[in-house]
Amino acid sequence: MSKQEQKVKVLDCTIRDGGLVNNWDFSEDFVRQVYSSLSAAGVDYMEIGYKNSPKLVKSEGVGPWRFCDDAFIKEVIPEKTKTKLSAIVDVGRVDENDILPANESPLDLIRVACYLKDVDKALELVKFFHQLGYETTINIMAVSNSMEYDLIAALEKINQSPVDVAYIVDSFGxxxxxxxxYLINKFKTHAPDKAFGVHAHNNLQMAFSNTLLSAQSGVTFLDSSIYGMGRAAGNCPTELILGYLKDPQYNVRPVYDVLEKLFIPLRDKIEWGYIIPYTITGQLNEHPRSGMALRKSEQKNAFTAFYDKMTTVETMDSND
Amino acid sequence: MSKQEQKVKVLDCTIRDGGLVNNWDFSEDFVRQVYSSLSAAGVDYMEIGYKNSPKLVKSEGVGPWRFCDDAFIKEVIPEKTKTKLSAIVDVGRVDENDILPANESPLDLIRVACYLKDVDKALELVKFFHQLGYETTINIMAVSNSMEYDLIAALEKINQSPVDVAYIVDSFGxxxxxxxxYLINKFKTHAPDKAFGVHAHNNLQMAFSNTLLSAQSGVTFLDSSIYGMGRAAGNCPTELILGYLKDPQYNVRPVYDVLEKLFIPLRDKIEWGYIIPYTITGQLNEHPRSGMALRKSEQKNAFTAFYDKMTTVETMDSND
Known part of the structure; x- marks a missing residue:
């Protein structure tokens, strides 16, 4: 290998990002089996959901992994192994009163997701979680649609903050x-004191490759999900990362086990992955929401009409 | 882009490699529509099948694209556009009496596939096709399972031969x-006078990424197939390559059109793509045949048992 690979940490976000596909409708037993499999596989972190407040996001018809109540998590996973637990929060959707000190919570890591314009708010939250004793990350979404001087200004603030890890998120795949x-070089230059993470989406079948390239470029936190489960085109598959890493800490076999038992039947009921409307939104650097709407319609395979609509100038105003 | 990208040629091998999935059971109209779509998309070559001899391979229950009779091809595609036609032959399975001079054939390019041990035989065939006026390539299969000094010796012979293009084939994905x-550097060093091509398989979701990397490293012939159709995990998707290339020659829209009309219904009947047993054979650098056998059995989703079988030392003798 020509590039430098450091010791990485694998963060499986199946339940959190997969929940975006099924409204977090995972049974307690399902989540327990996923934790047990990831733990046997040597995965460093499992992201068990969002820690948003039910007062600040829609809670009707939404599974408990959207809110991650501490007592509930302890009930589901009474005995943690070496695999740490993380949850993610969105800026503006978290109630600080919901957050216990880290030593009273099953969560080890809280990640803050934000758009570039909300970095100041995100760093306030990071500071709060950091003071409570949590590990923290800041996950800058939609980085492909930002102006470079905004990104640089944000990275300089991040470098001054207590956050442990700055994530590059390829929201649109x-x-x-x-x-x-290019982005890793920017992050290294303007936030040189931080560790880095990567969260890739698979619209262009590049999620695994981009994650490997990141690892080979000094990024240490690698997000993945089992069978790639995640919104729209999904994520970098955990089984591919574990099959690649030579570190004896990792073992892909337990992931194949849970994949066979839980994720093959689940994929028969709900869809994610290499599905052409998401390829098209990825190629156009657009949010997948228009593709998701198409897939829910009767025209779900009308790819050419969708391509035409997405590439016609008059409709561009409505794309976010 | 940090690396040098030259003008590439896209070679769509949907009918040829896809035929390995359905025994070349494509109707004439299907193949005509594929040609018409690739032509409208600006694709440089369409590989329409094998030109093996029905006397030398099993022909029962096998579609006509396995043999590519010249008169038959002319009947299906009476008017060629700028998209050239190619066929591939396997060493030992071609009857030289079947081959017309290039100026009497609809075929422009004949590719010779071989394992490293058969390079001398392959280069004899290349010479024969070259003398008849065809463009030629040599496609060295299973290059990941070869000894480097054998590869170097072969490349030196290739460099002395009349072949136009030397292909790197990642047979096991x-x-x-x-x-x-690493391989591209070897090819460049030991066959410096040749153009290079790449044929990638998608077992590890690396086919597109490896094809892009190759293009950025000076490889000019890029194989792909519509919706990735091809044996086992399939190939680099044509729609991803065309969506990436900025050259105004290419237009991805006609591929989405044929994908929607022909390939979505076809994929409902037969399978290829990211299917875990092929991930496992890819991770183990094995031929996918054991995975294909599993998928035809009642145990088709018994991934863990398959993984155990493939990684148990006692069974390794039987793997090819």
């Missing part, structure tokens, strides 16, 4: 290897 | 970016 290389 | 980088 539109980035190629060279784009990740 | 087991190669990562760094492996392609």
């Amino acid at each position: 539109s980035l190629y290897n060279q784009d990740f290389e | 087991s190669l990562y970016n760094q492996d392609f980088e």
Whole structure:
């Protein structure tokens, strides 16, 4: 290998990002089996859901992993192994009164997701979680649609903050290897004191490749999900990352086990992965929501009409 | 982009490699529509099948694209556009009496596939096709399972031969970016007078990424197939390559059109793509045949048992 690979940490976000597909409708037993499998596989972190407040996001018809009540998590996973637990929060959707000190919570890591314009708010939250004793990350979404001077200003603030890890998030799954290389260099230059993470989407079948390239470029936190489960085109598959890493800590076999038992039947009921409307939104560097709407309609395979609509100038105003 | 990208040629091998999935059971109209779509998309070559001899391979229950009779091809595609036609032959399965001079054939390019041990035989065939006026390639299969000094000796012979293009074929879909980088350097060093091609398989979701890396490293012939159709995990999707290339020659829209009309219904009947037993054979650098056998059995989703069988030392003798 020509590039430097450091010791990485694998963060499986199946339940959290997969929940975006099924409204977090995972049974307690399902989540327990996923934790047990990831733990046997040597995975470093399992992201068990969002820790948003039910007062601040829609809670009707939504599973408990959307809110991650501490007592409930302890009930589901009474005995943690070496695999740590994380939850993610969105800026503006978290109630600080819901957050216990880290030593009273089953959660080890809280991640803050934000758009670039909300970095100041996100760093306030990071500071709060950090003071309570949590590990923290800041996950900058939609980085492919930002102005570079905004990104640089944000990275300089991040570098001054207590956050442990700054994440590059390819929200639209539109980035190629060279784009990740470019962004990693920006992150290294403007936040040199931080560790870095990567969260890739698979619209262009680049999620695994971009994650490997990141690992080879010094990024240490690698997000993945079992069978790639995640919104729209999904994520970098955990089984591919574990099959690649040579570190004896990792073992892919338990992931194949839970994949066979839980995820093959689940994929028969709900869809994610390489599905052409998401390829098209990725190629156009667009949010997948228009593709998701198409897939829920009767025209779900009308790819050419969708492509035409997405590439016609008059409709561009409505794309976010 | 940090690396040098030259003008590439896209070679769509949907009918040829896809035929390995359905025994070349494509109707004439299907193949005509594929040609018409690739032509409208600006694709440089369409590989319409094998040109093996029905006397030398099993012909019962096998569609006509396995043999590519010249008169038959002319009947299906009476008017060629700028998209050239190619066929592939296997060493030992071609009857030289079947081959017309190039100026009497609809075929422009004949590719010779071989294992490293058969390079001398392959180069004899290349010479024969070259003398008849065809463009030629040599496609070295299973390059990940060869000894380097054998590969170097073969490349030196290839460099002395009249062949136009030397292909790197990732038969087992087991190669990562760094492996392609390594091989491309070997090819460039030991066959410096030749153009290069790449044929990637998608067992590890690396086919597109490896193809892009190859293009960025000076490889000019890029194989792909619509919706990735091809044996086992399939190939680099044509729609991803065309969506990436900025050259105004290419237009992805006609591929989405034929994908929607022909390939979505076809994929409902037969399978290829990211299917876990092929992930496992890719991770183990094995031929996918054991995975294909599993998928035809009642145990088709018994991934863990398959993984155990494939990684148990006693069974290794039987793997090819």
